[in-house]
Amino acid sequence: MSSYLLVHVDSDREYLRAPGEELQTDLGVLDVPEDAAHGDVLETHLGEEFHVRRLRGPDLFNHFERTGAPMMPRDIGLVIGHTGAQAGDRVLDAGTGTGVLSGYLGRLGADVTTYEIDPEFAENARENMALGGVSDRVDVRAGDLTEHLDDLAEEESFDLLTLDTADAAAAVERAPDLLVPGGYVAVYTPFVEDARETELAAREVGLGEVETLETIQRELTVDDRGTRPSTAGVGHTGYLLFARVVE
Incomplete structure (x- = not known):
């Protein structure tokens, strides 16, 4: 509904x-x-x-019941823009949390399988998916993605792997087994140490087009005196790794 x-x-x-x-x-x-x-x-x-x-998508960020800090809309925009996520894509996601990224992708028309290690968080995410009208597209599973990688690799191939977990590197190592040729990996982390680990893992397994970006955005202050970048707030949110299966 x-x-x-x-x-x-x-x-x-x-x-x-x-x-x-x-x-x-x-x-x-x-x-x-x-x-x-x-x-x-x-x-x-x-x-x-x-x-x-x-x-609309930003309303998910503003109104979903939160279980932590959800991915910011600007970071979600980079994920969609850099991977070309679109209707009909099969997405494997981990670190569901509040479910904002899964909700955005579901509303694009992608079919999302997302893993959340905390059962209570997973139940909250299911309720958010119902509220967002995407329960038919987003399958929220309670569990640790890394424990299901073998079965998932045998069951089907995905177009996109999105991760927001501390053990993302372990899943990135299996990306060639999980993704279709040309499929993308997108990993979000707030910590530079994890960003380094995931990039090294991506290069080790032969993924191509590997890049890690820091996401920084500053709002402009517009008033009678003039226009300048705002001095309030934090411009940095985290790091995003993108990579692609090239063989």
């Missing part, structure tokens, strides 16, 4: 609800109709208006 973003424009409040669900706030109670659609204007019992918007 698809979810919608309900926005109260005047106060800029946002809530994620599926058709048929109820929203209770100090602005009143609102029953979301089963036939709710993008562009509708709904009223609470107190007469407060909420506008219905179609769910």
Whole structure:
């Protein structure tokens, strides 16, 4: 079932609800109709208006129930841009966490099998996939991916391997067995030591087009005095390794 973003424009409040669900706030109670659609204007019992918007990728990041720090949208954009992830792709993922990356890929039309080592985190991710309307595309499994690599290599080949785990190098070593020719690996890590380990593993098993990028982004401050990079916040989020099966 698809979810919608309900926005109260005047106060800029946002809530994620599926058709048929109820929203209770100090602005009143609102029953979301089963036939709710993008562009509708709904009223609470107190007469407060909420506008219905179609769910978009960034809304997953903003509204999913979090079990840790999810991958930032800017990093997800790099994963999609550097690997060409697209509808019909078969993706093997590990380190599901909140499930934002899996949700993005599922909404692109990819079929995702994702492993989360913490059973409670995995259950939360399943609920997030339902909220994001991608339960039919994202299979959240509780377990350690490295313990299932042999079976997965025998079962099917994937187009993309995405990893956000401390033991990512162990999975990267099996990439040639898991991926189709031309398939991509994308590994996110916040630590430079892990980034080095995964790149060395990628080169050791003969992957091509290997590169590791630090992701840095600064917002511009625009005011009456002029425009300059913001001095607030942290520009660095982590490191992304990309590699490809070339044989």
